[in-house]
Amino acid sequence: MEYILAADIGGTKLAVALFSMDGVMVSSTVKKSETEDGELLYRLFTNACDELCTEAGLERTAIKGISIGLPGIVDVDKGVAVFQNNLPWRDFPIKERLSELYSSADIKVDNDVYMAAWGEYKQRDFAEESLVYITLSTGISCCSIIGGQFVRGAGMAGEIGFGIVDDRMSSLETQVSGPAMQMKAKAAYANPEMSLHDVMDRYYANDDQAVFILSEAVRALAREVHHTLLLLDPHAIVLGGGVFNNHPRLVEAVKKELADYVQHPLFKGKERRIEPSLLKGDAGLWGAFFRFGTTRKDPVEQGNPIYYLTNEV
Template identity: 55%
Template sequence: MGYILAADVGGTKLATALFQSDGTVMKATEIPSEKTDGEKLFQSLIHSFQRLCEEADVNLSEISGVSVGIPGIVDVGNGIAIFQNNLPWREFPLVERLANVFPASQIVIDNDVYMAAWGEYAIRGFVKESFAYVTLSTGISCCSIHQGAFLRGAGMAGEIGFSLTDTVDTTLESLVSGPALEAKGRQVVGNPTLTLKSMMEDYYAGNEQIVAIVNEAVTSLAKEVYHILILSDPHCIVLGGGVFNHHPALVEAVRKEVGRYLQHPMLQGKEQRIEASVNKGEAGLYGAAARVMN
C-alpha cells in the first residue's frame, strides 16, 4: 500500500497530513509557518512530514505521492514556488527539493486555492462536470474546473478580487475580504479594535450598522457569483474559505440574493447550485491528497 503526504502551506500555519491510498487520514498536524527564511520553511515542511511518518510507523520509501498547496504564484510545470506574498519563498525549486527527499514519489505542487477547489470537486464525485470554487478569507479568489481540468488561462484566471464594483477604484476585494469588512466596521462604529468575529456576532444580533455593512458585502458577492453562473454555467459553485466556512449564514444569504437576480425562465433555480464547502478548513489538504491518488 502506498501512502500520501499532503501539505497546505499558509502565511500563518503549515498544515500537513498523512493519507492512506483510499483517502483516509492517518495523522495530521499543524505548526506555525516560518515567515522570514525560505530554507527554514522548507525544513519545517520536511520535518513535519517525517514526524507524521514516524508516528504512523510508515517508512519514507512507502510514500507514493507528495502534494503541496501554497499561496501566490506557482510554476506548476516546473515545480517552482515563484512568489508568495506572505511566505519567504522566491523562485524556490520546491518539487526538485522534495524529490531529493522522496525520490520514488509522485510530487505535485499548486496554488492553494486550486488544491482546495480540487478537494471539493473530488469529494462530490465529479469527473466531467464544470465547477467553480470561490474562497473568501484574507482575500477573495476563484478557481474553475471544466471536465476534470483547471481553467488557468494565461496565469491569472480566477483573480476575482480585482473585479470592479461601483467605481474603477473599488474592487471586490476592497469591499468583501475579511480585512476590508473589519476596516469598514471599525470606521463605522468607531472601535479600532473591532474584529470580524465580533462583527459577525453583532450581525447575528441584528446590529443595524453591522447588518448594513455585511449586506453590502453579500450584494457584491452575489453579483460576482451571478456573473460566474452566466459566464460558465457550472454544475456547482462552492463558497469556501475562512469567512464562508465559519459563517454558513453568509452562504445562504448569497444564494438567496443570487436567486433574486435569476428572474428569466432560463435562469430560475440555478441558485440551488450554490453550495457550502464540504471539507471546510481542510479542503486544501484533501485536495492536495486527491491530486496524487490513483
C-alpha cells in the same frame, strides 16, 4: 501499502496530512507558519513530514507522492513556488529540493485554491461536470474546473479579487474580504480593536451597522456569482474559505440575494446551485490527496474526525 503526504502551506499555518493510498487520513499536524526565512519554512515543512512518517513507522521510501498547495503564483510544471505574498519563497524550487529527500515520491505543487477546488470537485464524485470554487478569507479568489480540467488561462485565471465593483475603482477584495469588512467595522464603530468576529456577532444580533456592512459584501458577492453563472453556467458554485466556512449564514444570504438576479426563465432557480464547502478547512488537504488518489473513506469509518483547519473569522 503506499502513502501520500498532502500539505496546505499558508502564511498563518502549515498543515500536513499522511494518507494511505486507499483514502484514509492516517494522521495530520498543524504548525504555525514561518513568514520571514525561506529555509526555516522549508525545514518546518520537511520536519512535519518526517514527524508524520516516524509516528506511522514509515521510511521516506514508503511515500509515493507529495502534494502541496501554496498561495500565490506557482509553476505547476516545474514545481517552483514563484511568488507568495505571505510566504518568504521567491522562485523556490520546492519540487527539486523535496526530490532529494523523498526519492521515491512523485511531487505535485499547485495553488492552494486549485487544490481546495479539486477536493470539493472529487468529494462530489464529479468527473465531467463543471464547478467553480470561490474562497473568501483574508483575500478572495476562485478556481473553475470544467470536465475534470482546471481553467488556468494564461496563468492568472480566477483572480476575481481584482475585479472592479464601483465607480471609485474599488476592487472586490477591498470591499468584501475579511480584513476589508473588519476595517469598515473599525471605522463605523470608531473602535480600532474591532475584529471580524465582533462584526459577525453584531450581525447575528441584527445590529444596524453590522447588517449594513455585511449586506454590502453579500450584494457584491452575489453579483460576482451572477457573472459566473452567466459566463460558465456551472453545475455547482461552492463558497468556501474561512469566512464562509465559519459563517454558513452568509452562504444562504448570497443565495437569497442571487435569487433576485435570476428571475429570467432561462436562469430562474439556479441560485440552488450555490453550495457550502463539504470539506471546510480540510478542502486543501483532501484536494492535494485527490491529485493522486480517487477515493475517500468516510471519516467515521476511519475512526478519525475531519480536521477542520479554519481561520478564526
